[in-house]
Amino acid sequence: xxxxxxxxxxxxxxxxxxxxxxxxxxxxxxxxxxxxxxxxxxxxxxxxxxxxxxxxxxxxxxxxxxxxxxxxxxxxxxxxxxxxxxxx
Numbered sequence: 001x002x003x004x005x006x007x008x009x010x011x012x013x014x015x016x017x018x019x020x021x022x023x024x025x026x027x028x029x030x031x032x033x034x035x036x037x038x039x040x041x042x043x044x045x046x047x048x049x050x051x052x053x054x055x056x057x058x059x060x061x062x063x064x065x066x067x068x069x070x071x072x073x074x075x076x077x078x079x080x081x082x083x084x085x086x087x088x
Contacts, residue, residue, distance in 0.1 A: 008087035019071035023064040
């Protein structure tokens with residue numbers, strides 16, 4: 001394994017945690033605006049429809065993937081600017 005990859009590992013883990021928190025906050029805000037409730041439905045929520053549950057799950061997954069990709073790409077770009085080496 002390359003030294004740059006090993007050195008980037010803790011940075012990548014920290015960025016992953018930050019992106020997860022950010023994605024959660026973004027999803028919660030979007031769900032409040034488009035949903036009928038403050039909280040997104042759980043898959044086992046008996047009072048919610050299939051449509052609500054699946055819409056929430058797909059939206060949450062898309063937001064998480066987009067935020068994670070943006071944060072990971074930004075971290076890799078910043079690492080290259082600082083070190084001259086792409087961390088991948």
